Amino acid sequence: MRFKAKLLDINCMQQLTRVGASMSRMTKNCVLCLAPKKVVFVSNERISEGGTRIWCEIQQETLFDDYRIEGKDNSNRIFLELITDNFARALKSIQFGVVSVKIRLTKKYTPCLTIEIVTAYGNSNRIITHDVPVVIVPQRDWYEYEEPDMPQFDVSIYMPQMKVLKQVIDRMKNLSEHLVITADQKGNMTLKTQNDIVTVETHFKDLGNPVWANDAANNRKEASTQIGAMEACIYIKKLAQLLQGQQINPSKIICNLLAEKAIHIYLVSEDVILQYYIPAAM
Template sequence: MKFRIKTNDPGCIEYFSGIVQMMAGLAKNVILRLNKGQFSFAIKERIVFGGITAWCDVEHAVLFPERICEGISPDQDEIFLEVIIDHLLHCIRSNAQSAAGHNSLYNTTSSSNSGMNKSRIGSNSITGMVNTFDQSTCRLLGLKIKLVRRKTPCLAIELEQSSVTGRPRSVWHFIPVQVVPPRLWDEFIEPTDPEFDVSIFFPPVKTLRPFVDRMKRFAKFVVSVILIYGIFVSVFDMYPHDVCVCF
């Protein structure tokens, strides 16, 4: 199995990190479905009540000009990986923010090819080395993600940054992942969409979110009702009373 994607566009890196941040807000563990055309995130929680099922597809050609993906065999030319999405977000966000000057001190478990002030530290999930020198003048030049095998399968995250010496340097992160066997692939394939009779445009998320965040302290579920004359109603069941919010 081989997988590698690379981009040198800071705008694409920021857009990709925004997608990762969105998925990190939905679940802890995410399935990455990798093939020659797409980089997909799949969430499928197995709980009795509630739970989240979501898919997000990212076209390789849009964000990553350089891409390689080879599956187990020509007939199974895909790779399914289970990853803790917060680790991926931390690796991308911490370096992107420090490169933009938001963090004056880089303090995460990673490895750098710069020879300044290296010290080895340990971590349960991300292994490597750390470079703790001021990065306020650095900027992010590129992002590379590839599948490697150390003691366990890992996603190697390489971020290329500028430095005060004028020579670019690479900061590495290694995130352990679990390879999903082919017999379980059907559980994480996006289902086909049914034929819809009605399309509904919801109110802006910025308008809905404050009400939902407040009501989730009192109710576990919300019932959404769309009235024929253009009213969106959210009903929160808080025994012995119900709270209705209309938009």
């Protein structure tokens, strides 16, 4: 297996840094899926840990100036398990003045992602090298990290801006461990939490509803419009974890609600798509 990539654009370097920082705040470990056309960070929690699933995808051509990969089979994919904090710390060395960043799969005391950061220093260049240990995921386990199917949602709705949503959830998370999200196909959403003393609700109107190309999704939309609002109860800390970790500045936040089962949050920015799946609280 071989992999090496190079970044020359400071904006692309910063984007990778933001993605790394976001992943480190949402999960301790993840699998980095390297493919010919895209780079994906995947995290699958056990059901006993809340069952959260993260899928963060970047098209490699929007990020890298040079990208070469040689996997074990015809798909030319490589799956690497890593500690997200190690990856994020290595990328923190990327500052203004960086000339280039090279990332290679190497074999040292253990398989590593070697990140080489070249910085202009006076009349010469200074090279900073980080070795991030990784574990090669065997091919028999790749199926666990494939792209998730679009869930069979009952309601799909745009969410408020990240800043507003974060402020609301920050206040609610101290009141209860549960959050009830209610939404309909008329652009209405309610966030509710309660304890023995108080019930707090925040209402949003005219948020809008995405139009999906999938016929089944459109049929569900029509059905849910007739049925009315649908709801799901989740652990509020799971949503707070997503909001606190975000640094990718999404242009759109979509919530696909599976009544009484789960919510599927879809964050879209110019170059990054992040899917976050939160099952209903047990």
